[in-house]
Amino acid sequence: MAASDPHALDAHISAFDRVKTALMTGAFSAGSRIKADHIKSQFDLSASAAREILLRLTGEGLLLQEENRGFHLPLVNVDTLNDVMRFRALLECACAADSIAHGDVEWEARLTAAHHKLAHVEQKMREATELKPFIEIWTRTDAEFHEVLASACPSPTLLAARRNAHERSRMQAILVLPTYGFRDRTVPEHASILEHALKRDIKGCQAAISAHIDSLGNTIEMQSSNKR
Amino acid sequence: MAASDPHALDAHISAFDRVKTALMTGAFSAGSRIKADHIKSQFDLSASAAREILLRLTGEGLLLQEENRGFHLPLVNVDTLNDVMRFRALLECACAADSIAHGDVEWEARLTAAHHKLAHVEQKMREATELKPFIEIWTRTDAEFHEVLASACPSPTLLAARRNAHERSRMQAILVLPTYGFRDRTVPEHASILEHALKRDIKGCQAAISAHIDSLGNTIEMQSSNKR
DNA sequence: AAAATAGAAAATTTCGAAAATTGATTTGAT
């Protein structure tokens, strides 16, 4: 991959997704301005193509826009992180309740498979001394697990909102959490969610989800992890 | 107001809001294409200004876009209406719970005032033979009531999502419901919401909200109203 | 007559440059 064209292998991926991925993987810091010119040159786009992408990302709530002052990432602190996390918990719980009520054996199988993969990655992370190399794969695997957990919910509106909330909370976590949200306790949390879902215990599953997400929100206050 | 310039008096209102208002008041029909050219001429905008507005509205979920096939209103039927309504109910209930938990006397006063205005309009509607002339003011008053009800909720994310869900459900209602969502039973429904909110009865208030919104969703199946 | 093809028209998307706005720097006045 030539240094002059860092996206040569991503030619089939839309420019929108490339910029969004950059945002979601921490290429910019919290509160920083996202200049159209920078996007334009960095991703080899025309001025208006770059602007349109930034507009779309603003529509998804991943960026903010100020009249005549361009686009910027949201500022992130304990309060904003917890706010988004709580909102996400509300939607994850609602989706999970619907999934548990409507999901069939096929759903159970997919959920078990997704958790198996996630547990595999997280086990490696617990054993590793450096988390960083795992973050990208873990982020994808974690998103997939929660996606499958919600997938038997019959409401397209709720599903779309949940996914968006997940993306927003993920972006904030990447921006401020030392280990991007992963901690040792994450492993039993995911196991507990799976267990209650398979038991068709809606209340228990929602409690597990809330605990999982709350613990993420609280991580910011105790940045004493010795792993990076 | 000259016929050639239907928006002369709205000069201080942004073009975005003018187009959005047109959408929200039923200027276009469900599923219909929203051609950039039409917006461009109808609202006296340049091609790219029109496109940018349509992009923003898509970001808010009020329009859909299909690659190289432009923008269009969502198709609306019993299922989509109920889906959005259920989602809105989830968020309204969450906001109401927070408001009841956090609202002070000032909030109670504003809520009472908002309900008083709403009840006034709705009383006139019950007495009237034609609903149409009241729809615009009623829509505003109803939105204000639900806005105030939610306003003591401390979560900006939840508040923004609730407002958006309200707008989307309102647009769908305008598109398909015969009386745009108003029925005689709406009056006691709003009263019940107020009553439980002031009593600080979270469960009761949520039940009242759910009943209120469910009854809207069901209206589409019984279009036997003799008023228009 | 139905299906397929080709060509024309309509609509969407993309583009790079012009216009307007903001923020920073310099200049001038008190």
Add this chain to the structure above:
DNA sequence: ATCAAATCAATTTTCGAAATTTTCTATTTT
């Protein structure tokens, strides 16, 4: 020296036209 006005550079926003894609219509082919 301080504050205000004016100038300048950087950035965002707006624009109308060019390029692409889709859609419609007419023609040809089976």
